[in-house]
Amino acid sequence: MRYSTQVKPISYLKANAAEVLLNLAEKREPLVITQNGEAKAVIQDVASFEQTQETLALLKLLALGTRDMEAGRTKPARAVVERLRAKASDR
Known part of the structure; x- marks a missing residue:
């Protein structure tokens, strides 16, 4: 455009x-x-503004995730799923 x-x-x-x-x-x-x-x-227009804000929020999440990966702040998916299942069964 x-x-x-x-x-x-x-x-x-x-x-x-x-x-x-x-x-x-x-x-x-x-x-x-x-x-x-x-x-x-x-x-x-408001719809375009809202879409832009949502896109920016997603990009920020991606950037934060990338930063965490680069800093080694990750966990295996299996461990996370097991932890979530354990919390769900406690309820």
Whole structure:
């Protein structure tokens, strides 16, 4: 996606807020808002924002897992499963 096609001045946003919101929901592409010719903000629909946040959370988990592996903080899967089964049977 090329953000250069999705750049509007803040005055456009002020004058066309309802239309901008409809376009965000339909196209699901972020919109760059400029002020005095300089990019100042990016707006996007809520569904895309939530998806981005979920993706970032998964990437963070992967990075933490990779860090744990590199540091040798791992356990065999069999040992983990056995421990979980033992806890479940205690209940």
